[in-house]
Amino acid sequence: xxxxxxxxxxxxxxxxxxxxxxxxxxxxxxxxxxxxxxxxxxxxxxxxxxxxxxxxxxxxxxxxxxxxxxxxxxxxxxxxxxxxxxxxxxxxxxxxxxxxxxxxxxxxxxxxxxxxxxxxxxxxxxxxxxxxxxxxxxxxxxxxxxxxxxxxxxxxxxxxxxxxxxxxxxxxxxxxxxxxxxxxxxxxxxxxxxxxxxxxxxxxxxxxxxxxxxxxxxxxxxxxxxxxxxxxxxxxxxxxxxxxxxxxxxxxxxxxxxxxxxxxxxxxxxxxxxxxxxxxxxxxxxxxxxxxxxxxxxxxxxxxxxxxxxx
Numbered sequence: 001x002x003x004x005x006x007x008x009x010x011x012x013x014x015x016x017x018x019x020x021x022x023x024x025x026x027x028x029x030x031x032x033x034x035x036x037x038x039x040x041x042x043x044x045x046x047x048x049x050x051x052x053x054x055x056x057x058x059x060x061x062x063x064x065x066x067x068x069x070x071x072x073x074x075x076x077x078x079x080x081x082x083x084x085x086x087x088x089x090x091x092x093x094x095x096x097x098x099x100x101x102x103x104x105x106x107x108x109x110x111x112x113x114x115x116x117x118x119x120x121x122x123x124x125x126x127x128x129x130x131x132x133x134x135x136x137x138x139x140x141x142x143x144x145x146x147x148x149x150x151x152x153x154x155x156x157x158x159x160x161x162x163x164x165x166x167x168x169x170x171x172x173x174x175x176x177x178x179x180x181x182x183x184x185x186x187x188x189x190x191x192x193x194x195x196x197x198x199x200x201x202x203x204x205x206x207x208x209x210x211x212x213x214x215x216x217x218x219x220x221x222x223x224x225x226x227x228x229x230x231x232x233x234x235x236x237x238x239x240x241x242x243x244x245x246x247x248x249x250x251x252x253x254x255x256x257x258x259x260x261x262x263x264x265x266x267x268x269x270x271x272x273x274x275x276x277x278x279x280x281x282x283x284x285x286x287x288x289x290x291x292x293x294x295x296x297x298x299x300x301x302x303x304x305x306x307x308x309x310x311x
Contacts, residue, residue, distance in 0.1 A: 003276055005306060006033035006071075006288035008226050009299065011247055012051050016060075018296040023061050025300050027068035029307035033100055035226070035288060036061065038073030040108055055087065062095040071100030073172060076128040077116050078106075082144075082156040085135040092162045102190055103128065104172035125177045126150065132169060132185035139167070170224065174199075176206040182221070183210035188285075191225040194251045194262045195278045200225075222285035227278055229289035231305035232298075233265035240265050247292045264289075268305035275306070 007026055009019060023034045038054035058072035074084060091099045105124035112118055119127070127150035134151050137144045141161040146153050171186035173179050174193050182189055189207065193199045204218070211218040228248060233240040244263045245252070254262055264274045271289075279287045291302050 003279055004032045004286050005275070006035060006069075006224065006286050007031055007303065007306075008035040008288050008290040008292055009294075010035070010037050010290070010292035012037050012049055013293050014296060014299070015050060016052060016057065019057070020061065020064060022296060022299045022303070023068060023070070024065060026303050026307075027065050029303050029309070031068060031303065031307060033069035033071055033286065033288070034061070035071040035073075035100070035102070038102070039075040039078040039106065040111075058099070059091060059094075062091065062098055065098075067098075069098045069100050070095075071102045071170075073102045073104055073106075075104060075106035076124055076131055077111065077118055079131070081131040081134045081151045082138065082153050082158070084131065085138040085156075086158050088135070088167050089139060089158045089160060089162050092167055093160050096163070097166060099167065100170060101167045102170045102172060103132070104190075104192070105178065122177060123150075125181060128171075128178075129181045129185060132181065136169075136185065174203050176210070179203065179207045180210040180213075183207060183216055183218075184214050186221070188222045188224065191223050191282065191284075193225070194248070194254050194258075195225060195227050195282060196254070196258060196262065197281055200282050223283055224286040224288055225278070225282060225284050226288045226290040227275065228263050229271055229275070229291060229302065229306070230263065230265040230294075231268045231271040231302050233263075235260065235263075235266045243293055247290070268308070272306060 026034050036057050054072040058070045061070045088101055105121060105128055107121060130148040130151040134144055134146050134153060138156060138158040139162050143155050143157045144153050145155060168187040170188040170190050171182040172190040172192045173182050191200055193203060208218045228244050230240050241259050241263060264271045275287050289306055291299050294302060
């Protein structure tokens with residue numbers, strides 16, 4: 001299987017020791033990137049399970065692996081813009097080229113319990129635009145003065161300055177406003193949609209409009225997408241579809257009759273073929289098999305199914 005592949009291990013489903021073992025196994029199997037939980041203070045369904053800080057976990061995983069890239073979403077209301085730029089420049093120095101900077105606007109209501117401001121979505125989109133504008137100037141080595149609506153810095157600077165072209169900023173987006181931020185400030189598009197061609201095509205049309213406004217070719221923006229995968233799952237088992245619903249509440253509008261294409265299962269070969277079809281049809285540079293919710297052993301088995309030892 002020549003296709004680049006990532007995996008996602010979200011929802012705080014694994015203890016750190018188990019997560020590290022799974023990520024190391026993925027690295028040994030040639031998985032390009034592993035995505036872990038991000039800036040989510042609490043996920044209600046986890047109950048009393050560990051909710052580990054995404055930045056800390058991503059940094060630890062980078063320090064304890066050698067080749068695999070690690071991603072963990074950064075949400076704008078969790079970070080001071082200059083502090084984020086400094087943290088990213090630092091991890092780029094520690095693990096050059098292996099940190100996947102994935103950003104978006106989030107919106108978990110539970111963040112308010114931690115004193116985080118969670119303004120309306122449109123304001124968070126504008127906030128992210130200012131954050132990325134400032135961060136990019138800092139990564140160019142500039143002394144930055146900026147007095148925006150959401151971001152203010154007065155002579156901020158970051159050292160070390162990352163190499164030219166890094167970090168690569170991936171924006172998780174689906175709506176027109178956030179796609180506009182991607183067109184202006186992002187390097188790559190994490191397609192925050194289920195793998196339904198009509199929905200992706202509609203979002204891509206909005207991205208193309210935004211790119212035209214800033215003189216950019218949308219075809220030069222690589223895409224990634226998380227696609228729910230259970231290689232050993234039975235497509236006739238209602239629990240497989242129930243798991244999709246449980247771990248993708250933001251896609252509640254996906255109809256039941258679409259789940260056969262959205263949930264990849266039915267054996268290793270069938271799952272790999274479905275991933276390849278989605279990657280081709282949706283123009284994905286990096287399809288990400290979403291293994292969120294699987295335990296340690298099941299996650300290892302899923303990785304072996306997606307990347308057989310003799311692959």
